[in-house]
Amino acid sequence: MKGIIYNAVEEAVTELYSADTWDDLVEAAGIDGSYTAIGTYDDNDLGRLVTVGCEATGLDAGELVRALGRQAFGHLARRHPEFLVGMESTRAFLVSVEDIIHPEVMKLHPDATPPRFSFEDLPDGTLRMTYHSQRKLGVLAEGLIYGASDWFGEEATITLVDGAGAERTTYDIALAPAAVTSDA
Amino acid sequence: MESDDPSKRIQRLERRIQRERTAREEAESIADRRMRELWIANQDLDRRVADRTESLEVALEQLERATNATAGFFSSLSHEMMTPLNGIIGMLDLLADNAYTETNRSWTEAALKSADRLSFLLHRLLDLGEIRSGRVAFSVSQVRCGDLADQLAQQWQSHCLKRQKLLSVSSGASENAQIWIDLRLTERILAEFISNASLHAESGVVSVEVGVDDPAAPSWLTITVKDNGNGFVVPESRDLMTAMAEADHSPARTHDGLGIGLSFAGHLAELLGGRADIVSAPGSPTEVTVWIPNQEPANEESASSETTDAIPVNLLL
Incomplete structure (x- = not known):
């Protein structure tokens, strides 16, 4: 790693x-x-x-x-701000990981073995994401997605669909603007 | 508590510093290795570029040698053919003048016509060789438009008459204008267009207008050659070799090497710093305007004849 x-x-x-x-x-x-x-x-x-x-x-x-x-x-965001330029939402960021960020990582680290992600838009607007890696760290990806939603000021609801702790883990990700909290 | 013990605290901090130092050293070592790999890759690329460049240079040299050998062969062959051909033309002329019967005369004239055409093509090949070799002799002199018009009329009148064409050469308002040009090369350009027009003019009229842009202080010599023939498709290619390759070799063609001759004349005009504009289309009359710039030498002494090799050969090849 x-x-x-x-x-x-x-x-x-x-x-x-x-x-x-x-x-x-x-x-x-x-x-x-x-x-x-x-x-x-x-x-x-x-x-x-x-x-x-x-x-x-x-x-x-x-x-x-x-x-x-x-x-x-x-x-990670502070270390590599270039990967977030022009990104305005968690969804945009997530779908760029496979096509933009990981190819860039491979240029700098040809020996790296980043996980692969596949996406599917569900009819209700939920994003179905499948994590693929021998490291079986889907839950780390899940945490990072929560972190990304914090970064973009959104609220993520991530539901495990299949393959907990496996090389292939599927999640349904629902994203919404973060609820405004008020002390009033 | 461990953190309350100063010596333990110091040990903890020392271990932390050690981890940082180890990480830094490893980062430096990785960076060194990457730099070395990059340097080696760069050396490899340099070597490959040098190898490829050398191969290309060798290939280019071989190609140039082969091209020069071909050009040399064609040039020698053309020269060799000119001598017997001149003999044939001379004898045919004599035969035509001394023909016993009208039939003999017409046969001899037909043979003479073919020999003339062959001679014209051979001259063109020789011209092409001269330009391709990159050495064209330039000689600039001051020319009066009226004199140039007279000269053209003298040179081409009999040629046109033999083809039942009437040649009209005029210099109009520019008659007394004087301009510095390379007369020999200008005449070679006009030879292409006038002979072409003499082949095309259907009703027998070829008109040539010699003029300048400003008779008082001319910058350009303009010569327009018009015929009222059936026109032709103006070759798109400005490249002589392409024009040669694309020339109509079918039995149905009407005129020999049309594309080559026009391209050749156009390139000669460009060599002189000018250009040739051709306006023609099948079924329409043809009008060619040749533009030759005034090449008045800064110092008259330098107007003497000189040979230059500063000819951009790639104009043609």
Whole structure:
């Protein structure tokens, strides 16, 4: 997995908890924990981090990865703002991932193996998305989509359709403008 | 608590710094490797570009050699053919003048006509060779329009008469205007158009008008050649070789090498810095206007004859 994902997870942990928490997780997981964005690292590092993270927080793996993914989107967006130029909605961004962002990633990192996404518009306006990857991290993608909807000021409702924790996971994504919260 | 113990706190921070340092060093190492790969790829590309360029240069050289050899062969062949052909024409002339019977005379004249046509084509081939070789001799001199008109009339009157065509050459208001041109090359251009018109003019009239744009201070010599023939399709291609390839080789063609001759004359006009505008269409009369710029030398001494090789050969090939 590319180091930029580990960087994003580290920043998410730091923002949600603290830098010390990240230190503790790295040590408890027994991993090196030194990640550079352009490097490639063992996929198992993430699994070990999640295992110890679950023990520390009491969350289940799905909830934790989803929360980290949601938080990590901001890091990725700040790191690569060029991929968001002209994007005005979560939907536009999502459909650009496969055709624009991942091809660009492959130019810089020919050894990268990003997940593939396929989309289908359902009659009710819902976007059906299928995640394909041997890493079986559909839930991380789910968290990142929540993060993208936060970024675009939208409210996402993501429903698992099929294949939880599998190499092929399908979600229905409903997007709506974020509800205006008022203290009045 | 660990964080309350200063020494533990320092150890934690040191480990954090170490992780950062390790990450940085790895990033630097990756960047170094990428730079090296890029450099090697660049070297490879440079080498491939150099190899391809060399191959292309060799191919170009071979092509030029082959083209020059072909051109040389045609030029030599044309020269070699001219000598016996001149002999044939000379003898045919004598025969025509001393024919015993009218039938003999008409046969001899028919043979002479064919020989003339062959001679015309051979001259054209020689001209083409001269231009293709990139060496055309330029010689600029001052010419009076009225004199040029008289000269053209003298040169072409008998040619037109032999073809039952009446030639009318005039210089009108420009008669006394003087302009600096290469007379030899200008005449070669006009030879194409006048001989062409003499073949086409149906009712036997070829008119040539010699003029200038401004008789007091001429910048351009303009010569218009008109016939009232049936016209032709003006060749689209300005490229001599293409014109040659596209020339009508069918038995139904009416005139030899029309496209080649017009393209040739057009290119000669361009070599002189001018142009030739051809207005014609099947069923309509033809009007050709040749524009030749005034080439008055800055210093009269430099008006002497000179040979230049500054001819853009790619105009033709």
